[in-house]
Amino acid sequence: MDLLRFITCGSVDDGKSTLIGRLLYDSDSVSLDVLAALENRPTVHGTVDLALLTDGLRAEREQGITIDVAYKYFTTPRRKFIITDAPGHVQYTRNMVTGASTADLAIVLVDARQGVVEQTRRHSLIASLVGIRHFVLAVNKMDLVNNDQAVFDQIVADYAAVADQLKLPHVTAIPLSALLGDNIVAHSKNLSWYTGPSLLEHLESVPAFEEATIADARFQVQYVIRPQTDDYPDYRGYAGRIQSGTYRRGDRVHILPSGQESVIEAIEVNQQEVESAAAPQAVVLRLTDDVDISRGDSIVPVGSQIHVAKELEATICWMDERPLWPGRKLLVQHHSAVVKAVVSAITYKVNVRTYGRAATESAQLNDIVGIRLKTAAPLVVDSYQQNRATGAFILVDELSGDTLAAGMVETMQNSFVPEPLGFTI
Amino acid sequence: MSTPHFDYLDRLEAEAIHILREVAGQFERPALLFSGGKDSIVLTRLAEKAFRPGRFPFPLVHVDTGHNFPEVLQFRDSLAAELGEKLIVRSVEDTIKRQRLREPGGKFPSRNPLQTYTLLETIEEFQFDACIGGARRDEEKARAKERIFSVRDEFGQWDPKRQRPELWNVYNGRIQRGENVRVFPISNWTELDVWRYIQRENIALPSIYFGHPRTCVVLPSGQLLGLNEHLRLDETDEIVERQVRFRTVGDSTCTAAVESDAATIDDIIEDLLLAKVSERGATRLDDNISEAGMEDRKRNGYF
Numbered sequence: 049m050d051l052l053r054f055i056t057c058g059s060v061d062d063g064k065s066t067l068i069g070r071l072l073y074d075s076d077s078v079s080l081d082v083l084a085a086l087e088n089r090p091t092v093h094g095t096v097d098l099a100l101l102t103d104g105l106r107a108e109r110e111q112g113i114t115i116d117v118a119y120k121y122f123t124t125p126r127r128k129f130i131i132t133d134a135p136g137h138v139q140y141t142r143n144m145v146t147g148a149s150t151a152d153l154a155i156v157l158v159d160a161r162q163g164v165v166e167q168t169r170r171h172s173l174i175a176s177l178v179g180i181r182h183f184v185l186a187v188n189k190m191d192l193v194n195n196d197q198a199v200f201d202q203i204v205a206d207y208a209a210v211a212d213q214l215k216l217p218h219v220t221a222i223p224l225s226a227l228l229g230d231n232i233v234a235h236s237k238n239l240s241w242y243t244g245p246s247l248l249e250h251l252e253s254v255p256a257f258e259e260a261t262i263a264d265a266r267f268q269v270q271y272v273i274r275p276q277t278d279d280y281p282d283y284r285g286y287a288g289r290i291q292s293g294t295y296r297r298g299d300r301v302h303i304l305p306s307g308q309e310s311v312i313e314a315i316e317v318n319q320q321e322v323e324s325a326a327a328p329q330a331v332v333l334r335l336t337d338d339v340d341i342s343r344g345d346s347i348v349p350v351g352s353q354i355h356v357a358k359e360l361e362a363t364i365c366w367m368d369e370r371p372l373w374p375g376r377k378l379l380v381q382h383h384s385a386v387v388k389a390v391v392s393a394i395t396y397k398v399n400v401r402t403y404g405r406a407a408t409e410s411a412q413l414n415d416i417v418g419i420r421l422k423t424a425a426p427l428v429v430d431s432y433q434q435n436r437a438t439g440a441f442i443l444v445d446e447l448s449g450d451t452l453a454a455g456m457v458e459t460m461q462n463s464f465v466p467e468p469l470g471f472t473i
Numbered sequence: 474m475s476t477p478h479f480d481y482l483d484r485l486e487a488e489a490i491h492i493l494r495e496v497a498g499q500f501e502r503p504a505l506l507f508s509g510g511k512d513s514i515v516l517t518r519l520a521e522k523a524f525r526p527g528r529f530p531f532p533l534v535h536v537d538t539g540h541n542f543p544e545v546l547q548f549r550d551s552l553a554a555e556l557g558e559k560l561i562v563r564s565v566e567d568t569i570k571r572q573r574l575r576e577p578g579g580k581f582p583s584r585n586p587l588q589t590y591t592l593l594e595t596i597e598e599f600q601f602d603a604c605i606g607g608a609r610r611d612e613e614k615a616r617a618k619e620r621i622f623s624v625r626d627e628f629g630q631w632d633p634k635r636q637r638p639e640l641w642n643v644y645n646g647r648i649q650r651g652e653n654v655r656v657f658p659i660s661n662w663t664e665l666d667v668w669r670y671i672q673r674e675n676i677a678l679p680s681i682y683f684g685h686p687r688t689c690v691v692l693p694s695g696q697l698l699g700l701n702e703h704l705r706l707d708e709t710d711e712i713v714e715r716q717v718r719f720r721t722v723g724d725s726t727c728t729a730a731v732e733s734d735a736a737t738i739d740d741i742i743e744d745l746l747l748a749k750v751s752e753r754g755a756t757r758l759d760d761n762i763s764e765a766g767m768e769d770r771k772r773n774g775y776f
Binding site for chain 2: 049050051117118119120121123127128130142143145146149150270271273274275277279280283285287288289318319328329330343367379381382383384436437440441442444447448449450451454
């Protein structure tokens with residue numbers, strides 16, 4: 049059994065929470081006491097309001113909206129699913145970026161009566177920007193348009209233009225009614241003209257984690273294990289998670305950014321030595337040489353096309369109430385590496401409606417902008433397009449510690465790709 | 474080359490180990506909150522995988538309500554000894570005396586709300602900057618919205634509207650003086666995931682998780698509560714002898730038992746697959762007070 053993480057996005061009242069409630073309910077993931085708590089609450093339709101399964105905080109229940117990302121879980125015989133419920137309100141776009149950053153698939157929910165609206169375009173842009181490859185266009189509330197195929201076909205055609213513009217790799221369109229449960233788990237005879245998979249069938253069959261395992265090998269040191277005990281007087285292990293690709297015992301590696309070279313002497317998983325290990329395994333690497341390595345350093349195979357850079361261009365989503373102006377000093381957190389940096393320029397702002405780019409002086413909350421970043425120490429990065437793990441970073445306020453932005457590396461300036469030192473070991 | 478296959482438990486495990494190592498890398502004085510319950514026992518197994526052959530970069534810390542099950546306390550001590558790791562125990566009893574707090578009243582005097590006071594005292598005493606806990610998002614609706622790295626102010630308070638966005642698996646633990654971070658490495662695990670992991674890893678648990686005969690009080694709700702000296706019973710209370718087990722091992726005055734013959738982990742998993750009542754719903758008396766019960770307690774510094 050494997051694992052799929054997906055995000056649901058759509059406008060307010062498109063029925064996201066109801067859809068999630070329906071998936072939980074129909075897959076028997078809701079326990080009786082939770083249902084009883086729901087049944088004690090007044091509802092509009094006189095039935096159980098499934099949306100209440102996800103609206104967790106008091107302010108949300110009072111206002112009937114979702115204000116923060118909620119995580120929900122359900123399991124079928126084929127898969128475990130982690131659902132991120134991202135809010136539809138414009139002012140909470142940062143939460144959608146948060147939810148999308150860990151997702152393998154996005155369900156873009158559209159109200160059959162409204163069709164593709166500005167929020168649909170915005171959410172598709174964000175999901176595509178953070179590298180989601182699988183999209184479901186879920187045309188909800190089909191019951192309210194008499195289950196009319198022509199309405200569905202028109203929306204699919206409209207969305208094709210969006211998918212084309214964003215170059216979305218995989219889009220599957222499904223007509224459904226979350227309220228009635230049509231095409232959620234089982235096929236509905238109300239929509240008999242639709243012959244594709246139900247939503248759950250599709251979620252169970254989409255390939256997960258395809259990129260991380262086939263990408264180039266990447267590893268960053270989180271923690272150095274040095275027991276210094278009688279049993280392990282000289283043991284020095286580099287603990288971290290394989291971010292992508294596969295590592296093998298005997299691999300020649302570069303330690304970056306320093307550029308030293310060594311060989312993997314052992315790979316340990318749970319104190320057992322293994323011949324090879326792959327993403328996303330948490331491992332300990334031991335090297336043949338006693339080299340200077342600390343938290344935040346990368347260990348990559350010699351010959352990797354990775355960049356060591358102090359100047360980057362990146363796309364960011366600004367998440368702070370106070371706007372970003374050029375010249376701002378802050379911290380870049382690139383997984384376990386943290387360096388000081390300055391935003392030397394804001395190069396463009398993305399129009400989330402047209403996807404066009406325009407010049408801008410500053411970035412406001414929820415803006416998606418291009419920036420140029422100069423760092424005080426080199427970062428070891430790939431472009432986000434190349435590698436979703438090593439191309440991602442966050443910007444952090446040095447004083448408050450608040451997370452200010454989500455960043456994705458586009459290009460590197462004045463960087464170098466490490467060359468093998470040329471001697472054989 | 475064929476790509477290796479990883480089970481969902483492998484992925485959850487790798488995520489949790491990554492989170493534990495981030496705590497070790499980012500904080501000066503972290504602690505692992507350890508109750509002797511199954512979730513915190515799983516955390517110790519994950520910590521072994523993250524840090525061996527080295528020592529844990531944090532002590533185990535237990536806030537003892539004084540109402541804990543003796544079997545669990547014994548287990549706690551023997552596991553800490555077996556791991557060779559430092560165990561710090563602080564008691565709610567002492568906090569009550571020191572801060573002159575009022576003991577909870579009623580028939581079933583739960584000290585759960587008072588745990589927060591002792592926890593905050595302990596954080597201050599040791600200057601902990603991060604506390605690792607075994608809470609899971611599937612336990613409760615407010616928990617479903619909490620980050621994996623959850624920043625708390627000086628009073629341990631959680632402000633759901635001021636949560637930091639948590640992007641990818643980049644965990645931002647940067648804090649100001651006086652603040653601390655609660656860290657939940659098994660956020661994405663469900664109760665069933667925890668049990669399947671215990672099964673797969675062959676992890677030992679306190680005996681009260683398995684079916685055993687126990688003298689219980691029948692509550693008006695029909696729930697069973699193990700008889701103990703802290704309860705203030707009336708003559709009319711019905712006392713019965715039942716085969717029961719516990720799904721969680723909190724304060725013995727407010728943790729109900731469920732009837733079960735489950736003798737092994739396999740039996741428990743079978744039980745769970747058939748069970749239709751959530752873990753907290755089945756066993757916690759104090760969460761039923763209001764729908765926002767957990768949200769309020771978290772805002773006030775509870776785990």
